[in-house]
Each structure stands twice: as C-alpha cells, then as structure tokens.
Amino acid sequence: MSQQKKEKSKIADHRHCVVCGRAISPDEQVCSPDCREKLELSKEKEKKSRRMMLIIYVVMIIMLILFFLFRPAS
Template identity: 35%
Template sequence: MNQKPKKRKEVEAIDVPDHRHCEICGRVVPPNEKYCSPKCEEKAVKERKSMERFRKIWIAILVAFTIFMVIQILLRLQA
C-alpha cells in the first residue's frame, strides 16, 4: 500500500521568556523557583513525605517476604 508521508505543520518561532512551571499545579514561575505559592510548596512536601513512607513500607514488606522465604527453604532442608 502506498501511504503518503504526513506533512508537519510549520510552527512560527515565538520568543518565549525564560521560565519554569510549578511542579504541582503547572503555573508559570520564574526560572529560579520551583513552586508558584507556599500552598503548592506545602503540598509538594506532603507528597514527598508520603512517597518516602510508602517506599519504606514497601522495602519492609520485601525484606519480610525474603526472610519468610529463606526460613521456608531452611525448614524444608532440615526435614
């Protein structure tokens, strides 16, 4: 089958001032800042703490499972 290559739309170059976007809500912020407001910064701190807690719990579950499996293997070798 003959498929025609898709033509890309040409986009005009627009001079955009140097900026970043808030890591939480996506609003435009100056290049030296991460968040647009203290509220977003607070939310980011809460999310970071939550992720750290989740990661620690997940590691604890994996360690407990590994220990459980090793104990099971050792018990089977004894029998």
C-alpha cells in the same frame, strides 16, 4: 524531520510548578506557599510509602529464606 532537536533548547528558561503546573521562574520549584505545602506533604507521603515498600521487601526475603530453610529435604 530534523526540526525536533531545535525546539528542545527553547524550553530551557522556564519551569512549571511541580504541583499545579503553572509556569514559574527557573529558580523556583512551586508557584505559591500553598503549593509548597502540598509538595512537602507528598514528599513525606513518598518517604513513608518507600519505607513501607522496603519493609515488605525485607519481610518477603525473610519468608523466602525461611521457606527454603524449613523445606522438607527431598
């Protein structure tokens, strides 16, 4: 039961390519220029979708404020 803690330190000296999952050296992030390109592309996509989320969030808050401002007083 207590052996699970020991296995964690074993994995420390290698990484996996964040794109295709191949084993690589610890100071690299991807295994090839091809994977680097894919990583940059997905990062760009993530940045764009995060901005979209922010815009949607702001619009929703503005709509909520407008809704409460123009709600007929009861």
